Each structure stands twice: as C-alpha cells, then as structure tokens.
Amino acid sequence: MATVQRKIPFVGTPDTNPETKPFFDAANEEKLCLPQCVDTKKFIWYPRTISPFTFGAVEWKQVSGKGTVYTYSVMERANPPYCIAYVQLEEGVKMMTNIVGVDFKDIKIGMDVKVTFIQTEDGGPKMPFFTAA
Secondary structure, eight states, X not given: OOBOOOOOSOOOOOOOOTTTHHHHHHHHTTOOEEEEETTTOOBOSSXXXXXXXXXXXXXXXXXXXXXXXXXXXXXXXXXXXXXXXXXXXXXXXXXXXXXXXXXXXXXXXXXXXXXXXXXXXXXXXXEEEEEEX
C-alpha cells in the first residue's frame, strides 16, 4: 500500500463548547479520548457530557485509535481531493473522519486504520484523522 502525501482540505479550528472541549484538548496532545458512560461502559460518539444511554454521567477515557473503515467516499473532483469515511473504532463507536496518507485506490471497506493528528492550518488544535495501520 503506497503512502501518499496529499494536501488535505482546509483544516480550520473547530468550534468548541464545554461538552467537546475535552475531546479537542486531548487531540491537541495527540490522544484520542472519548466519553464513556459510567453505568453501561459504552463509549460515545459524538462527544457530550451526558450519556445518551442512561442520561447519566460520563468519564473521558483514552481509546486505542485503531479501527476499520466502515464505509467511505472519495471526493475526486474537490480541490484538493479527499476521502471522507466512517471508521469503526475497536471500542465500538463509528466516527466520521478523513482517510489521509493513502492512495485512494487502496482504500477498502474493512481496511485497518489508525489515528494520526494533523495541525489545523490556522494554528488551532490538532485534529484526528485516520491512515492505514
């Protein structure tokens, strides 16, 4: 599988709020952290401070950053082209993201991927993306 250095679409600073701040703070330290329901132990995506399973408390936990491509779409006509995907993490959640550093023709459903962090272009926090494992 070829490693491709390709410019990704503009990665600007995301809007944060108290619910998502722990996620972005961890990403800036190159850690993938997600909230986990205290009662069910299920991980949650999209980051929030209340469990959607029990409406109870969550704890922020660092996760493996490993997963598989659940589905994807390559935007070849975009400038620059990019690949958007859902990645199913080992911890069970499906996360919308971009696949980077891989030739688009090599991307397959079920492909093993791992998290990588890219600095936002306007100097904000790093953001998690995925590349071939």
